[in-house]
Amino acid sequence: MNEEVLVEETDEELNPAEDYLRLDRFPHIWCSGCGIGTVVRSFIEALQKSKVDLDKVCVVSGIGCTGRVAGYINLDSFHSTHGRAVPFAVGLKLGNPDLKVVVFSGDGDIFGIGGNHFIHTARRNMDIAVICVNNFNYAMTGGQVAATTPIRANLSTAPYGNFEYPFNLPYLAEASGATYVARWTSLHLRRVTKSMQEALTRRGFSFIEVITPCVTLYARRNRLGDGLNLLRYYYDNSEIEHGADTRTLDIDYQDKITVGKFVDKEKPTFLDCMNNYLSEVIGDEYRPYGVK
Amino acid sequence: MKKTKADPKGVLTGAHYLDGDYAIAEGGLAAGCRFFAGYPITPSTETAERFVERIPYVGGVFIQMEDELASITALIGAAWAGKKAMTVTSGPGFSLMMENLGLACMMEVPLVIANVQRGGPSTGLPTYVGQQDMMQAKWGSHGDYEIIALSPDSPQECFDLTVDAFNLSETYRVPVLLMTDECVGHMYEKVVIPPADEIEVVERKWYDGPKDEYLPYKPDEDLVPFMIKAGDGYRFHTTGLTHDERGYPVINAECQNVCVPHLVEKIRQNADKIIRFEEEETDGADVVVVSYGITSRVAIPAVQKAREVGIKVGTLRLITVWPFPEKRIKELAGKIKAFVVPEINYGQVVYEVERCAYGQAPAIHVPHCGGWVHDPEDIFKAIKGAVK
Numbered sequence: 001m002n003e004e005v006l007v008e009e010t011d012e013e014l015n016p017a018e019d020y021l022r023l024d025r026f027p028h029i030w031c032s033g034c035g036i037g038t039v040v041r042s043f044i045e046a047l048q049k050s051k052v053d054l055d056k057v058c059v060v061s062g063i064g065c066t067g068r069v070a071g072y073i074n075l076d077s078f079h080s081t082h083g084r085a086v087p088f089a090v091g092l093k094l095g096n097p098d099l100k101v102v103v104f105s106g107d108g109d110i111f112g113i114g115g116n117h118f119i120h121t122a123r124r125n126m127d128i129a130v131i132c133v134n135n136f137n138y139a140m141t142g143g144q145v146a147a148t149t150p151i152r153a154n155l156s157t158a159p160y161g162n163f164e165y166p167f168n169l170p171y172l173a174e175a176s177g178a179t180y181v182a183r184w185t186s187l188h189l190r191r192v193t194k195s196m197q198e199a200l201t202r203r204g205f206s207f208i209e210v211i212t213p214c215v216t217l218y219a220r221r222n223r224l225g226d227g228l229n230l231l232r233y234y235y236d237n238s239e240i241e242h243g244a245d246t247r248t249l250d251i252d253y254q255d256k257i258t259v260g261k262f263v264d265k266e267k268p269t270f271l272d273c274m275n276n277y278l279s280e281v282i283g284d285e286y287r288p289y290g291v292k
Numbered sequence: 293m294k295k296t297k298a299d300p301k302g303v304l305t306g307a308h309y310l311d312g313d314y315a316i317a318e319g320g321l322a323a324g325c326r327f328f329a330g331y332p333i334t335p336s337t338e339t340a341e342r343f344v345e346r347i348p349y350v351g352g353v354f355i356q357m358e359d360e361l362a363s364i365t366a367l368i369g370a371a372w373a374g375k376k377a378m379t380v381t382s383g384p385g386f387s388l389m390m391e392n393l394g395l396a397c398m399m400e401v402p403l404v405i406a407n408v409q410r411g412g413p414s415t416g417l418p419t420y421v422g423q424q425d426m427m428q429a430k431w432g433s434h435g436d437y438e439i440i441a442l443s444p445d446s447p448q449e450c451f452d453l454t455v456d457a458f459n460l461s462e463t464y465r466v467p468v469l470l471m472t473d474e475c476v477g478h479m480y481e482k483v484v485i486p487p488a489d490e491i492e493v494v495e496r497k498w499y500d501g502p503k504d505e506y507l508p509y510k511p512d513e514d515l516v517p518f519m520i521k522a523g524d525g526y527r528f529h530t531t532g533l534t535h536d537e538r539g540y541p542v543i544n545a546e547c548q549n550v551c552v553p554h555l556v557e558k559i560r561q562n563a564d565k566i567i568r569f570e571e572e573e574t575d576g577a578d579v580v581v582v583s584y585g586i587t588s589r590v591a592i593p594a595v596q597k598a599r600e601v602g603i604k605v606g607t608l609r610l611i612t613v614w615p616f617p618e619k620r621i622k623e624l625a626g627k628i629k630a631f632v633v634p635e636i637n638y639g640q641v642v643y644e645v646e647r648c649a650y651g652q653a654p655a656i657h658v659p660h661c662g663g664w665v666h667d668p669e670d671i672f673k674a675i676k677g678a679v680k
Contacts, residue, residue: 022529025540055525060369071529071541076522078372079531079541080365081395087329087362091369091377092522094353095327099373099523120358270355278348287351 020044022074029068033219033227035186035212036066039133040073042189043104046196057100057200060089062109064140065214066133069104083114086121089128097127097271097290100200107134107148111167115147122176122205127269129199129206132169135214143217150253154221171246173207174263180206181246181263185234186213188259195261204269211257224254293463294495298322298455300488302350307484312450312477313338313380316406316470317346318485319454320378324493325404326352327375329366331359331385334418335474336408339380360388367403368396372530374496374521376458378404382474383412386425386432393467394433395532397555400509400517402461402496404454406470408477409585411636411662421474422662423585423636429469430614436552438559440566441469441614443584447481453611459494460566464558465516471613473636475586475665507537509551515558563615571620574606578629579678582621582645582655584610586665587634594634594671603679613641618648625649630678634658634671654678 015021021044030036047054054075061070063082070077080088089101103110110118110132121128137155138144145158148169152161173181180202182195192210199206213219213230224230233254242260249258268276275288302321310318316339320328328347330340344354353370357363360381367377381389386407396403411417412424425432429441440460444453450472457468499506499518508528509517517537520526533541534548559566574580579598583591588609598605608624610617625631630653633642638659646655658674660666 022540055527056523058522071531074527076527077529078369078522079529079533080368081392081532084361084365084392084395087357087365088369090355090357090362091327091329091366091371092373093369094355094366095370095373095375095377096521096523116358117362120362274353282348286348289351289353 017044020074022072028072031216033215036133038186039210040069042192043196045193046200050197050200052100052200056098058092060085060103062105064106064109066106067109083109086114086117090121090126093128101128103130107132108138108146112147119176122173122178124270125177125179125205125267127203131208133210133212135212137214137218139214139217150251152253168250169209170249170262174246178207179204179265179267182261183209184259185211185238187231187234295492296495298488298491298493299324303488304485305487309480310447310483311480312447312472314342315447315450315483316454317342319451322491323455323458325376325378327370327377328354329357329363330379331357331363333382333385335410335477336380336382360385364389364392368401371401371403372522380406382408382410383425390432396467397437398532399530400465402465403467404457404461409473417663420663423473426640429471438556439614441471443471443610443613445585445588447483451483462494462496473585508539510537566612567617568611569617570609572607577606578604579632579675580606580608580624580628581632582608583634584613590665591634591671594668597672598675605675616644621645621648625652628653631655632674632678634666636660636662
């Protein structure tokens with residue numbers, strides 16, 4: 001192999017998303033076979049395709065494996081505390097309504113410790129997007145049972161298997177007031193990208209659940225094989241059903257996963273409501289906020 | 293540090309009859325606070341009520357959050373978006389805020405939290421006074437950090453010190469706590485709000501150098517790093533993890549040994565500029581009464597009575613509680629027979645006085661577990677006992 005070819009190969013190996021990543025922080029911490037990186041790749045593609053002003057996009061994460069996303073994305077990015085990514089995002093958005101604020105965090109972070117923040121922010125139809133990478137367990141701490149763990153799945157704090165009912169996240173999001181709700185797996189790359197694009201360009205509270213493999217903990221403890229085996233499971237068991245009734249979207253252990261876009265509706269956001277209402281009741285003396 | 297005049301939109305110039313809680317809201321508005329996230333809790337709620345009533349005419353946001361965890365976290369987000377932000381709470385809410393008070397210290401975010409203290413522990417006495425969160429103000433969040441805490445003794449000072457709290461917070465990129473109490477919070481007195489052009493406000497230390505050279509945690513000469521806003525194209529990162537000057541997490545002892553001393557030293561080395569207290573008749577005194585908040589006013593008749601019976605007694609009222617006026621306490625300790633420290637708790641600031649006295653003079657505590665203020669007679673007895 002001559003030198004010229006080597007140089008050419010190196011060029012080809014440049015990460016096509018390098019402008020969007022903090023490559024000076026690589027290698028990242030995620031295990032091989034983990035789905036988080038794939039979801040990040042979709043997010044970057046969504047940023048490219050949606051043509052949003054990147055200077056105005058903020059990414060907020062909490063704590064956990066997915067909590068590390070903020071650290072790798074080369075935008076204004078905030079690695080907050082466990083469960084608090086959503087209220088942090090609320091502060092950013094209300095502090096400067098020109099910002100496009102995206103929460104990128106895990107199921108334990110957003111729905112375990114942070115569940116209360118999620119439901120209230122959805123209720124207000126706050127104009128932010130929440131991307132939840134759901135790997136069915138607390139992975140950063142070594143694979144503990146989560147609020148999303150299917151019944152019978154084995155984890156370190158459910159060594160005989162989980163017997164608690166898990167959340168049905170799209171149902172919870174819709175019931176709380178989210179105006180955009182989608183669920184995919186990390187196998188559905190193009191569709192994840194499309195949902196993210198929609199979330200980046202619409203107004204209101206958007207929620208996207210992406211089910212991903214946790215090879216090192218969830219899969220190993222449950223003898224489900226490697227990343228490829230899990231993608232095969234998604235391939236064989238995912239059913240796309242746009243507009244499905246979110247009440248029907250429970251996930252049983254290694255059973256069918258209904259994916260799709262379930263909710264997409266327009267409704268005034270928190271700031272719309274605040275400005276419209278106060279303008280109406282106060283009149284000309286009201287100083288509308290965040291309106292150009 | 294760039295000083296400007298207050299934005300007249302937020303300044304309700306004139307003489308008012310206000311309680312301390314309302315005065316805190318007015319102080320925040322005068323200082324330029326345009327973001328308030330809070331959760332109702334007695335005896336602090338009036339501050340939020342006042343702010344939300346006023347803000348539609350000033351221009352800004354009030355949001356009642358789902359809890360105090362969310363309130364303080366939203367403040368941090370809003371501060372990164374460029375806003376001056378505040379919240380108000382009391383004991384139980386203050387406890388919930390401790391988690392993200394640590395995040396604000398770690399991210400070096402300016403914000404102001406007023407704690408209208410009530411009796412504790414736990415739900416305690418929601419409607420009655422306490423001064424039992426003074427050590428929590430200093431140590432409440434885990435890990436090492438330094439913080440600034442002020443203690444007003446009147447509605448007027450609630451206004452004045454809230455403005456000062458914002459100015460200190462912006463100057464040092466640190467959360468500032470306004471540690472008032474139920475008595476001061478619910479006390480109505482005359483509050484004079486000066487014209488906007490007489491209120492000095494500190495502008496955030498904005499970075500204006502080349503974008504690609506910006507380091508969010510590179511200390512400036514005064515140890516305080518320059519700040520920028522989200523959305524200005526810096527594409528910066530910030531984290532609650534131990535981090536380097538770029539704001540990137542670095543999980544090792546070497547980085548910890550730079551990051552944490554920085555958080556501590558930027559306050560300790562500027563302590564002389566931050567610390568304020570009020571002294572009366574300490575020259576030649578045998579006893580010095582050290583107090584703060586409502587208790588400093590309750591101590592007045594006790595001090596007067598002691599002077600009437602011939603005891604040489606001086607007073608030192610803490611305006612800044614943290615950082616603590618260590619040097620002055622040490623100086624006084626060498627000259628007097630004893631400190632008397634009344635406070636509405638079972639021993640908090642008294643231990644700091646004792647520490648700073650370095651064994652030169654005892655610090656005699658006058659405890660009260662809350663629900664009511666001291667009987668001045670108890671303070672008088674302690675002063676009398678101190679000179680025996």
